[in-house]
Every structure is written in C-alpha cells, then in structure tokens.
Amino acid sequence: MPVLPELEPMVARIAQARQYPADPAQSVADRRAAIHRGMDQRAATVTLPAPPRVTRRDHTVQVPGGDRIAVRSYHPGDAPAPRPGHVYVHGGGWWLGTLDHRDALCARRAANTGAVVVSVAHRPAPEHRYPAPVEDVHAALVWTAERSGALGVDPARLTIGGDSSGANLAAAAALVARDRGGPALVAQALEIPALDLTLGHAEREPDAGAVVLTYDELAANIERYCDAERRAEPYASPVLATDVGSLPPALIMTAEHDVLRGDGRAYAERLAAAGVAVTLHEWPGHVHGSHDMTAVVPSARDWQAEVDAFLRAAVSGTTR
Numbered sequence: 335m336p337v338l339p340e341l342e343p344m345v346a347r348i349a350q351a352r353q354y355p356a357d358p359a360q361s362v363a364d365r366r367a368a369i370h371r372g373m374d375q376r377a378a379t380v381t382l383p384a385p386p387r388v389t390r391r392d393h394t395v396q397v398p399g400g401d402r403i404a405v406r407s408y409h410p411g412d413a414p415a416p417r418p419g420h421v422y423v424h425g426g427g428w429w430l431g432t433l434d435h436r437d438a439l440c441a442r443r444a445a446n447t448g449a450v451v452v453s454v455a456h457r458p459a460p461e462h463r464y465p466a467p468v469e470d471v472h473a474a475l476v477w478t479a480e481r482s483g484a485l486g487v488d489p490a491r492l493t494i495g496g497d498s499s500g501a502n503l504a505a506a507a508a509l510v511a512r513d514r515g516g517p518a519l520v521a522q523a524l525e526i527p528a529l530d531l532t533l534g535h536a537e538r539e540p541d542a543g544a545v546v547l548t549y550d551e552l553a554a555n556i557e558r559y560c561d562a563e564r565r566a567e568p569y570a571s572p573v574l575a576t577d578v579g580s581l582p583p584a585l586i587m588t589a590e591h592d593v594l595r596g597d598g599r600a601y602a603e604r605l606a607a608a609g610v611a612v613t614l615h616e617w618p619g620h621v622h623g624s625h626d627m628t629a630v631v632p633s634a635r636d637w638q639a640e641v642d643a644f645l646r647a648a649v650s651g652t653t654r
Contacts, residue, residue, distance in 0.1 A: 337591055338619035340631045345621060348546055362429070362460060369430055377435045380627040382635075384441035387411035397473045399466075401457065405474050406433045407485055408444035408451040415486035418449040418493065418649035421475050421507075425498030425526070425623075427555035428459040428467060439626055439638075446642040449649065450487050452478050456503065464560035468569050471507040472514075479517035491649040493521040493582070495641070497625065498547075498594070499555070501527030505572040505601070512580055519582040521648030523641050525625055526589055527598050529573040531556045531565035535596035547622040549593050573601045583611035585644040587637060589620035615640065 337345060356365055389409040394402040410417070422440055424431040433455050444451040456462075456470035475494060482489040496504035501524040508522050530536065533556070538549045560570050568575030584605055588598035595616065602614035617625070617637060628634045 335590065335618045337621060338624070338631060338633070341619070341621055341624055341627075344624075344627075345546065366430060366458070370432065370435075373426075373430070373432075373435050377438065380630050381438045382442065382628040384438040385445045388441040388444050390437075390441070393477075395470075395474050395477045397457070397466075398469045403457060403470050403474070404433060404455040405477070406437075406440070406453045406455075408440050408453070409486065410444045410448055410450075416482070416488035417486055418447065418491040418645070419478050419482065419485065419487035419489070420444075420447065420449045420451045420645060421471070421478055421492070421494045421504075422451055422453045423456065423471055423494075423496030423500035423503045423507075424453065425496065425500040426458075427551075428499045428502075428559035429555065430458070431455075431500075436626075439628075442628075442638070443642060443645075446639075447645045447649075449491075449493070449645065450485050452485075459559040463558075464564060464570050465567075467503055467559075468506045468510065471503045472510045475507055475511060475517055475519075489517065490520075492517055492519050493523065493645055493648055494519055495523030495525070495645075497525040497527075498622070499528055499559075501525055502529060502531075502572070505529060506569040508581055509568055509572055509575060509578075521582050521584070521645060523585045523587075523644060524598065524601070525587045525637075525641065526592055526594055526622055527586065527601065528552070528556075528594050529571060529597040529601045531560050531571045532574070535573065535600045536593050537596050538593070545591065545593070545621070546624075547593055552593055573597060573604055575604075577608075578604050578610065579608040581605065581608075581610050583648060584613070585641065586612060586614045587625065587641070588614070588616045589622055589624065590616060590618050591620065592622040594622065613644070 456467040
C-alpha cells in the first residue's frame with residue numbers, strides 16, 4: 335500500500351533535505367551534534383510522553399578495554415519485584431542517538447510490560463568500530479544479570495531488543511550470550527533490524543517516493559561502523575551466522591517501505607529453519623523509523639503494543 339498519509343509530510347521534508355548534502359569538511363562530532371538537535375525535536379513531538387510512576391536511574395557500566403558506557407534503568411512503580419528485565423538498544427546507524435531520544439519509549443515499555451528496562455548508550459562509530467558496540471551491549475546485558483538484585487530484576491526473565499542498528503546489536507548480543515554461556519535470554523524483539531552488513535538482503539529503494547533510509551545512506555552507515563573484511567562475521571551480520579539455533583524466541587517487525595525489510599524477512603526464515611520460534615510482522619504503509627511515532631501515527635501505537643504483548647508473554651512462559 336502507499337505510505338501512510340500521516341507520514342507524507344515527514345517523507346517530503348526528508349526528500350527536500352537531501353537536496354542539501356552535508357559539508358564533507360564537517361567533523362563527525364559537529365555533524366552528530368547537528369543531527370542530534372533534530373532528533374531532540376523529533377522525540378519531543380512525535381512520541382507519546384512518558385507515563386507517570388516510572389522511576390529512572392542512571393548508571394555506568396565498564397566495557398572491554400576499560401571504558402565505561404552510560405545505561406539508564408526504568409522501574410515501573412506499581413509492579414512487584416523481582417520484575418522481568420529488558421535490555422534495549424537504540425538505533426541511529428551505529429553513530430547517532432542518545433538515551434534521551436528513546437526516554438519516553440523506554441518509560442512506556444516499562445509501564446506497559448512491568449519490566450525494568452535497561453537502555454544502553456553504546457560507544458558510537460566511527461570512533462568505536464565493530465565489534466566494540468556489540469561488546470558494549472553484551473556487557474550491559476551481563477551487568478543487568480549480575481546486578482539483578484539491586485535492580486529488582488529476575489535474572490531468569492531477561493529479554494533484549496532494539497530498533498534498526500540497535501536491533502543489529504541486540505541480535506548480535508543474543509548470539510554472543512549463547513556462545514559465551516549467558517546471560518540466558520527468554521526473548522528478543524527486533525524492530526526494523528539491520529542484519530546483513532554485506533547488503534546482500536537490502537532492497538534498493540522499495541519505493542523511491544517513500545524512502546527515509548536510502549541504500550546509499552545505509553551503506554555509508556555500515557562504512558562508518560565495520561571494516562569490509564569483517565562484515566560477514568556473525569556478530570556483524572547475524573543473518574549470515576552459520577548457526578542460529580538455540581536462540582531465544584524472536585519477534586521481528588519490519589516496515590513495508592524500508593530498505594531493511596529484506597533483512598528482517600531473511601532472519602525470520604533462518605530462525606524458523608533452525609527451530610527457533612519466530613513471529614514476523616511487516617507493517618503496511620510504514621517507513622523506516624515510523625514505528626516510534628506514537629503521537630501522530632495510530633498504527634505506531636499498535637506496533638508498540640504488539641512488542642509489549644510479545645515481551646509480556648515471553649516472560650510469563652505463555653505463547654502468543
């Protein structure tokens with residue numbers, strides 16, 4: 335179907351902005367800061383506000399190499415402890431995004447699932463290239479399990495998820511957790527996931543009039559993040575992993591008008607063939623990133639409700 339009417343103004347603005355490419359002499363830090371200003375405005379206008387009675391706590395986590403990253407935990411006020419734990423990784427092409435940009439979304443997820451949500455600010459590319467961000471997310475997962483008592487989390491009910499590049503890192507961390515013997519996960523929720531850095535499953539402009547993330551932009555993001563000779567490694571491109579068995583059940587959400595749609599489809603097929611329970615839902619009319627526009631797109635609220643329901647069912651031991 336055509337792009338949703340609610341999204342047409344955003345798509346038009348993005349198309350217009352592409353007529354004015356970034357200054358190639360601009361530093362990564364300056365360009366990131368400029369884009370973040372736009373992301374700040376977007377988060378304040380297109381996402382439903384955070385619900386009350388969710389408590390936030392900021393922490394730091396040590397990662398390989400001695401650095402520390404920031405994580406933020408969200409605690410639903412009316413849910414008894416110990417609660418399920420959900421580790422969430424924001425998108426942004428591996429080089430953009432902050433905890434604040436997903437603050438309301440994570441608070442709502444905590445309120446709607448009764449879980450303690452731990453949002454991860456991994457070290458960004460290109461300053462920190464693959465596999466550093468994967469190690470960051472796995473370190474945050476280990477930290478959540480090891481500090482489950484202080485966080486009020488049941489370590490037997492851990493899930494992981496993310497969107498876009500964050501879904502790539504979440505899927506990779508699930509593979510790392512399996513390969514290194516933990517922490518055990520009961521589910522993974524992958525939204526508009528980037529799962530093949532070789533671009534073998536990316537779609538070249540599924541609808542040129544509705545493209546928010548182009549093939550060339552995706553390729554540029556990958557170039558910032560991962561060396562060419564490493565892009566087929568399983569923790570870089572989970573869909574290319576030789577073995578995807580013994581992974582937690584997955585919910586994979588894709589958008590109809592998204593260059594990454596094929597990545598999600600392919601991973602769902604790989605997981606199903608390996609005997610992993612998987613649900614694939616392709617959302618008609620949606621574009622890359624519209625899944626969180628809950629203040630202006632009614633079906634984005636349905637999208638988020640499906641993720642919440644999947645996580646609730648996973649930690650309760652029921653099927654969907």
